[in-house]
Amino acid sequence: MKITSLFILLLMPFFCFSQLKKNDSNLKNQISEEKYVLINGIEQWITIKGNPSKPIILFIHGGPGSPISPYVDVLYKDLEKDFIIVQWDQRGTGRTYGHNSPPEELTPDYLKANPLTLEQMTNDGIEVSKYLLKHLDKQKIILTGTSWGSALAVKIATKKPDLFYAYVGHSQIVNPSIDAEFYAKIYKMAEDKNDKESLEILNSIGKPPYSRAKNVGLLFRVLKKYERANSTPAPDNWFKLAPDYDNEIDNKNRADGDDYSFVNYVGDDKLGVHSMISTINLMRDNLDFKIPVYLIQGKEDIMTPKENSKKYFNKIKAPTKEYYLLPESAHGFNQSVVETQYKIFKRIKTL
Secondary structure: EEEEEEEHHHHHHHHHHHHHHHHHHHHHEEEEEEEEEEOOOOEEEEEEEEEOOOEEEEEEEEOOOOOOOOOHHHHHHHHHHHHHHEEEEEEOOOOHHHHHOOOOOOHHHHHHHHOOOOOHHHHHHHHHHHHHHHOOOOEEEEEEEEEEHHHHHHHHHHOOOHHHHEEEEEOOOOOOOOOOHHHHHHHHHHHHHHHHHHHHHHHEEEEOOOOHHHHHHHHHHHHHHHHHHHOOOOOOOOOOOOHHHHHHHHHHHHHHHHHHHHHHHEEOOOOOOOOHHHOOOOHHHHEEOOOOOOEEEOOOOOOOHHHHHHHHHHOEEOOOOEEEEEEOOOOOOOOHHHHHHHHHHHHOOOO
């Protein structure tokens, strides 16, 4: 054995120990908090992970009722060295829903007594942002929202722009409507493929408008089938539940919160629930931004199509605005979407 090789072998334990100490030091400098925070009268679940010396990114999840918190350790782990990553289970979602005495089964009386509103959830988002700035001693936040969360995030960003560096939207909702044109587009896809199973579902529910939330759910089921068929999916491990969230209680709270939030989102005449969809018209109400705006759009997105988001983008007034159209991407997350988010986050100017 050469002397140099022997010298390296002798030094290796010391080198490894030094690296371990360095890594331990980095871990000690990282922030990792998971807790309930009192927001507008109820305790809401928030996770805070990353480098405390770096800017905050607040993620506004979609659904409503579809939290990212059970998946964040895989989906956005790489961002933690450059940012503080915050996930918030919104009112009616996941652990926030389960923590606030929900019924064993949803009833019309409970739904009528506990409505979700866009205004209420906007105010929640503002209070969450204020809490984060004070708790983490920061000046501003990067705000990002996906699908339903994109409509909510726009409301938050335009109501209190002084709290934020920029807004990054993905699968941007503009003026959502479940109408005959929307139905016809999906129906034609099923017809072109001679998809008898989907056609049977579509024929059974008929054309909108729908008085029952379950019919909207069936329509969305067919829609998602065709989005998956025409786009590149996310890696299999991205949406595997973290061990802490994979248990009977959390699974029930996510499922029940998803049902509760979805009924409030689309409305249900029989249950006496008014839809939040009917209160969203960003083209009318939210065109002026005081902060930079970045929109990420999947080319194969049927739920929030590129024609709508591009029209909205063109009308927006903002200090800076950029539009990213991603091929082989639909409404959900995939590698291209997350890589584009990373790129944008790292370019945003922060103090």
